[in-house]
Amino acid sequence: MSSLIKFKIDGAECMAEAGTFIVEAARQNGIYIPTLCNMPGVKPKGSCRICTVRINGRLMTSCTTPVADGMEIESNSNDIKELRKSIVELMFVSGNHFCPACEKSGNCELQALGYLYQMMVPRYPYDFPNRGVDASSPKIIKDQNRCIQCKRCIKSIKDEQGRSYFAFRNRGNHLEVVLDEELAATMTDETAELAMKNCPVGSILVKEKGFATPIGKRKFDHQPIGSDIRV
Amino acid sequence: MSKPVIATTSLAGCFGCHMSILDIDERILQLIELVEFNKSPVDDIKTFTKPVDIGIIEGGCCNSENVEVLKSFRKNCRILISLGECAIMGGLPALRNGIPVEECIHEAYIGGPTVQLNKDHILPNDDELPMLLDKVYPCHEIVKIDYFLPGCPPRADLIWDALVALITGDPMKLPYEVIKFD
Numbered sequence: 275m276s277s278l279i280k281f282k283i284d285g286a287e288c289m290a291e292a293g294t295f296i297v298e299a300a301r302q303n304g305i306y307i308p309t310l311c312n313m314p315g316v317k318p319k320g321s322c323r324i325c326t327v328r329i330n331g332r333l334m335t336s337c338t339t340p341v342a343d344g345m346e347i348e349s350n351s352n353d354i355k356e357l358r359k360s361i362v363e364l365m366f367v368s369g370n371h372f373c374p375a376c377e378k379s380g381n382c383e384l385q386a387l388g389y390l391y392q393m394m395v396p397r398y399p400y401d402f403p404n405r406g407v408d409a410s411s412p413k414i415i416k417d418q419n420r421c422i423q424c425k426r427c428i429k430s431i432k433d434e435q436g437r438s439y440f441a442f443r444n445r446g447n448h449l450e451v452v453l454d455e456e457l458a459a460t461m462t463d464e465t466a467e468l469a470m471k472n473c474p475v476g477s478i479l480v481k482e483k484g485f486a487t488p489i490g491k492r493k494f495d496h497q498p499i500g501s502d503i504r505v
Numbered sequence: 506m507s508k509p510v511i512a513t514t515s516l517a518g519c520f521g522c523h524m525s526i527l528d529i530d531e532r533i534l535q536l537i538e539l540v541e542f543n544k545s546p547v548d549d550i551k552t553f554t555k556p557v558d559i560g561i562i563e564g565g566c567c568n569s570e571n572v573e574v575l576k577s578f579r580k581n582c583r584i585l586i587s588l589g590e591c592a593i594m595g596g597l598p599a600l601r602n603g604i605p606v607e608e609c610i611h612e613a614y615i616g617g618p619t620v621q622l623n624k625d626h627i628l629p630n631d632d633e634l635p636m637l638l639d640k641v642y643p644c645h646e647i648v649k650i651d652y653f654l655p656g657c658p659p660r661a662d663l664i665w666d667a668l669v670a671l672i673t674g675d676p677m678k679l680p681y682e683v684i685k686f687d
Contacts (some may be wrong), residue, residue, distance in 0.1 A: 400594060
């Protein structure tokens with residue numbers, strides 16, 4: 275028998291195994307905490323900050339913080355929702371997110387968070403950076419305009435020898451996620467599909483397959499993100 | 506009491522947002538009971554003839570004429586609404602942002618693969634033509650905008666609810682399905 279501990283999220287009694295990260299523990303208790311850089315099966319790194327919660331008066335990323343016995347977590351208060359909304363807005367202005375022309379629209383996690391927090395307009399000025407699109411590999415298109423550098427593709431899309439198809443290049447404001455040319459030439463259709471699925475935005479697209487699902491039937495057309503978790 | 510006055514315009518947009526205004530269907534009969542239209546493509550009134558309560562802007566600012574029209578809307582309207590993605594963030598015209606204007610014009614009139622008839626390589630240079638801006642600007646980066654209605658186009662229900670809420674003063678319902686960015 276493993277050790278179950280008790281904790282509270284926004285006052286609701288929860289239970290999980292000791293050592294579970296808060297995001298996952300919340301999910302097990304039917305409570306949704308938004309994530310972007312974090313996804314099940316990938317080691318968390320707490321870089322996007324969208325899962326920020328308040329514990330003991332301090333803001334922490336819930337994807338990298340394990341639950342502890344008696345912990346009281348504040349997740350859905352107005353100021354934390356406002357903080358998360360501002361993070362979504364920052365991501366929208368720092369890339370080129372043209373939703374009307376994006377193949378991932380309706381299935382995009384960043385866009386879905388914009389809907390969840392009712393982002394009518396970002397409070398920050400648009401940056402409109404000049405970024406490129408790499409369509410040189412046979413299976414996929416890598417659109418740097420939409421990349422939020424969450425690293426999910428780098429960590430989750432690997433060949434049978436464990437080599438990543440994607441990698442970081444450059445630093446600071448020039449940082450970008452690029453595709454390994456040689457490896458990309460060997461990419462299977464299944465891996466390409468998985469890469470597109472694991473990308474939270476529309477930065478990785480499978481070639482010759484845009485707009486496959488009609489408007490009205492896409493993932494976030496009728497249900498807010500997190501609906502599958504909330505009880 | 507006189508009816509609230511509405512004005513609308515399309516700047517660097519495709520008129521899709523205006524189509525979406527018409528998409529309120531038979532509620533348009535209620536709308537003309539509720540409000541009076543002034544300068545707008547809907548009634549083809551070209552200039553402001555009285556102070557306006559609600560100005561609705563479609564499209565961002567890509568040239569000097571857009572800026573001038575937007576400023577005249579700010580001057581003549583008590584409330585300004587950015588309607589749709591182009592007004593809010595530049596939209597598809599803003600795909601050129603980040604590319605120098607010179608390159609864009611060269612592609613359109615000289616170097617583009619479909620340019621064949623411009624043998625003398627003439628660039629549009631008539632004084633009557635508005636000047637292109639260095640990039641496409643969201644409306645709220647040019648003048649103060651009071652409300653924002655996202656969508657491409659914004660759903661007719663969103664436009665209707667917003668107008669009714671503004672006119673009646675009732676709080677606006679914002680169901681999940683009306684706020685969309687596409």
